[in-house]
Amino acid sequence: MVVDAAHGGSDTGARIGDGVLEKDITLGIAARLRSTLHARGIDVVTIRTADVNLLAVDRAQTANHAQGAACLTIHATATGSGVHLYTSSLTPTTNARFMPWQTAQSAYVTQSLKLESEIDSALAHAEIPVSLGRASVAPMDSMTCAEVAVEMAPLVGGHVTGAKPVTDVSYQKQVVDAVAAALEQWRSDWRQ
């Protein structure tokens, strides 16, 4: 599995609350997901492990070189509610020997949608609100693996859930556990 903590260095990402930056939250969630997956016996390649600038092209290159069964990019935002799952907005195509760098993900969109569905089910099982969408966010379109961007938003209080900010550690753990369970299921499906 490939896990990428979005942003880093001078690219701070969104400002979430007072003095909290998206780049720090994504790094924390990625580290937590890595250790949770390790505990489940799943190998993980983490693209960003420190507060450094990384070019989108380098992120895609690392992910493609790792040839992971799944690639996840972790994001966080101050708007919306629950977890937003995004896959590439490219039109699905069949895999060819050579794919254009800008649209390499097009051959994996169908797999990405399946992975998204797996994560959606796991989050729903954990009673976390989920919204699904398609977007154009670098470096997603250049990745040659099943790729989903997982964007964590605050939890708005409802009849099932209480209000929780993105920085809430128990909320982060809930999301990480659900995503790890989905990836474990995905790995066993992928092996067959």
Place this chain on the structure above:
Amino acid sequence: MAQRLETVVVSKAQKYLFFLMLLVCVTMAAFLIRLRNRAQDRLQEQAMSAPAEIAEAATSAPKTVTLYVPNDLDDSLTAVERKISLPGDRNAQARVILESLVEAYRAPDSTHPMEVASGIDDVYFLSVPQGQDTTGGGGQIAVVDLSGALATAQPSGIEPETLTLLSMMATLHANLPAVTQVHFLVDGQPRETLAGHADLTRTYLASEVDRPSAAVPGGGL
């Protein structure tokens, strides 16, 4: 010395020449002042053209337009009908329609809040190059020049940024169906992302946005 001055004789012809040259100078000065005033008027007219479009819109009969208003909580677009006065010029029409959408963003009860006074600097149209036009001809690319203020006010995140772009694309396509592709600029310049996430380097396909009558899931691209 006084004697020498008295001896200076100015001929009649020289007098005529002097007055003729004076007349030419005055005429040329008047002509130059007039040219300068005309140039000033022309520049002022150009500078005031945008408010003039809005003033024209304010005087024309209101038309029903469909705005696709985003909702951050459920990642959807909701079709809302508004009656607004539109100017005759198509570029100005698109600008006025998108400004109405931005007005919905900054409404007190907005579902996609954004504190921005003016969001659209300009909208212009290009023909879709042959071979890329899936409509069989007549398809247009709308180039939407967003203001720097909108990009600054835009909440950062995949969802809020994607919803802003989707709502603009869906609104343009609903009211000007010839628009099949949309490209975004910020302050007249190409930019990598809207606020750190949504890609602005590509041209989006407006016609691919789903538009059911009630709400559109955010993944309409």
